[in-house]
Amino acid sequence: MNPIEGMLREGSLKEKTIIVTGGGTGLGKSMARYFLQLGANVVICSRKLDVLEATAKELETETGGKILPIACDVRKTEQIEGVISASIEAFGRVDGLVNNSAGNFISPTEKLSYKAVDVVVDIVLRGSYYFTLALGKYWIDHQIKGTILNISTTYSWTGSGWVVPSAMAKAGVLAMTKSLAFEWAPYGIRLNAIAPGPFPTKGAWDRLFPEELAKKFSFENRIPLKRTGEHQELANLAAYLLSDFSSYMTGEVVTLDGGEVLNGGQFNFLKDVTDEQWAAIAEQIKNTNKPSRNGGE
């Protein structure tokens, strides 16, 4: 496969300031990089300031863009408000938000403590609605037509065992996306979501595919397009959804998973049938049709 290139033209996010939660690592970092390349000012925030500062330095050098790292636990409203004021102070206003921060790990649900459930739900759901609410109030007060992108998952609607707190929280984020897309449309505020399939990141792989499992889990068998996602593919879609090119799109969730979610199709088990078996099956089915065609039983 050829390397995936940036999709939007130069300057597509010029004069926009975008906050990316969890922007110091993984997919958040890749989105931040591309937004900077497209001319946006970017604010990255999460708990670990040292990680954010190292990312900011790296991306500033690489892109020549303006990036502000700020420590913020998305479960704390006063810290969220601090990020918004610091962003306005640095860049004049805020135009976009990516709710990307998350906590997740696999576990049999009955083995979880109450705190273990809370920690995931609070980062994902509470963090996303706190940030959304704080920015929404600011945008409505200042008549800014802001845009929110929520990073969801495909199990927001299929459900999934062994990641139940994450599934509950991501489903809530999806409900918020669609509900507020309608309610805030009169203000020109748009909300959309991306449901990614597997995109290799250290954060996700350490907690969801630890070595023991990774050996057994075959992405090639599971994903119809037979590969995991490239970060630039997700960054391209994210940039489009935050840009004015998508200004007629709101309340949408775009799946980007190589077809993984389609595994639930009822007859998909037929993928293992050989050509020989197909020939025999076709013959059998045709034979059962014959009597009825001749008017018999």
Ligand SMILES: CCCCC/C=C/C(=O)SCCNC(=O)CCNC(=O)[C@H](O)C(C)(C)COP(=O)(O)OP(=O)(O)OC[C@H]1O[C@@H](n2cnc3c(N)ncnc32)[C@H](O)[C@@H]1OP(=O)(O)O
């Ligand atoms: C390929 C398909 C992908 C599917 C979709 C992917 C979704 C993703 O979200 S991937 C992103 C993953 N990235 C992260 O999770 C990054 C941030 N995560 C963390 O910092 C930790 O994993 C955290 C969520 C556990 C939070 O860390 P921290 O605040 O330090 O919390 P504690 O370590 O104090 O733990 C709190 C609570 O949770 C219990 N716990 C932690 N890990 C496990 C585990 N593996 N199994 C069971 N329980 C766990 C821990 O014991 C604590 O509970 P108590 O013991 O009752 O105090």
Ligand SMILES: NC(=O)C1=CN([C@@H]2O[C@H](COP(=O)(O)OP(=O)(O)OC[C@H]3O[C@@H](n4cnc5c(N)ncnc54)[C@H](OP(=O)(O)O)[C@@H]3O)[C@@H](O)[C@H]2O)C=CC1
């Ligand atoms: N990678 C994948 O295959 C998939 C990922 N996703 C989603 O993509 C997004 C990014 O995940 P990914 O890049 O893989 O994983 P990462 O672990 O790299 O990203 C998660 C980020 O969340 C931040 N974070 C965690 N807790 C908090 C908190 N309390 N307050 C603020 N920030 C916090 C972390 O920073 P810090 O530790 O500094 O706080 C980290 O930067 C997530 O929403 C995830 O659910 C969805 C489907 C598939």
